[in-house]
Amino acid sequence: xxxxxxxxxxxxxxxxxxxxxxxxxxxxxxxxxxxxxxxxxxxxxxxxxxxxxxxxxxxxxxxxxxxxxxxxxxxxxxxxxxxxxxxxxxxxxxxxxxxxxxxxxxxxxxxxxxxxx
Amino acid sequence: xxxxxxxxxxxxxxxxxxxxxxxxxxxxxxxxxxxxxxxxxxxxxxxxxxxxxxxxxxxxxxxxxxxxxxxxxxxxxxxxxxxxxxxxxxxxxxxxxxxxxxxxxxxxxxxx
Numbered sequence: 001x002x003x004x005x006x007x008x009x010x011x012x013x014x015x016x017x018x019x020x021x022x023x024x025x026x027x028x029x030x031x032x033x034x035x036x037x038x039x040x041x042x043x044x045x046x047x048x049x050x051x052x053x054x055x056x057x058x059x060x061x062x063x064x065x066x067x068x069x070x071x072x073x074x075x076x077x078x079x080x081x082x083x084x085x086x087x088x089x090x091x092x093x094x095x096x097x098x099x100x101x102x103x104x105x106x107x108x109x110x111x112x113x114x115x116x117x
Numbered sequence: 118x119x120x121x122x123x124x125x126x127x128x129x130x131x132x133x134x135x136x137x138x139x140x141x142x143x144x145x146x147x148x149x150x151x152x153x154x155x156x157x158x159x160x161x162x163x164x165x166x167x168x169x170x171x172x173x174x175x176x177x178x179x180x181x182x183x184x185x186x187x188x189x190x191x192x193x194x195x196x197x198x199x200x201x202x203x204x205x206x207x208x209x210x211x212x213x214x215x216x217x218x219x220x221x222x223x224x225x226x227x228x229x
Binding site: 035037039044045046047050059060061062095097099102103104105107108109110 | 168172177217218221
């Protein structure tokens with residue numbers, strides 16, 4: 001089955017770090033760019049970060065630039081989001097999505113990250 | 118950054134009636150001859166988003182034909198020809214022409 005499965009979310013204190021993962025199955029992961037999108041409670045979708053095939057091109061949303069790092073391990077069919085210096089406004093459901101050229105055509109179920117004292 | 122503005126933000130509709138959502142971009146979304154990277158997503162509460170329409174007017178696999186997309190340049194529209202109960206939720210337009218990619222604010226579709 002073609003799917004994406006996020007993991008690693010949880011409750012964390014402000015200023016701390018967390019890494020979330022997204023495991024892909026059912027398709028040739030290494031041939032697709034990948035992206036992270038988040039949905040804060042009561043708000044709309046926000047694009048967080050994207051990584052190209054082979055990881056040669058990486059981009060970030062303005063609110064996470066310098067704090068978050070996206071990476072991929074094609075041998076494990078997994079994309080990661082390393083989040084440092086977390087803040088309350090980083091609280092959200094984090095989704096990974098597959099990029100088929102300029103189209104987000106496959107989404108995971110999401111993992112919740114709560115940043116609170 | 119490219120700003121996408123959706124109208125309306127809330128849309129109460131009657132079952133069986135049409136509905137439309139507009140998305141206006143602050144910059145042209147043309148990235149190659151004839152192609153604009155504008156997609157529409159649908160998200161129900163507690164579920165991930167799902168792709169409905171890509172490249173303005175291309176219906177994604179499995180999407181009912183009551184959904185259609187139109188537009189060009191900076192002005193785009195999602196139309197539902199006859200709203201069904203399962204269509205409730207939030208609709209987002211999104212662009213992948215220029216980094217950072219961006220989303221509209223979302224339009225909440227409700228049944229009257």
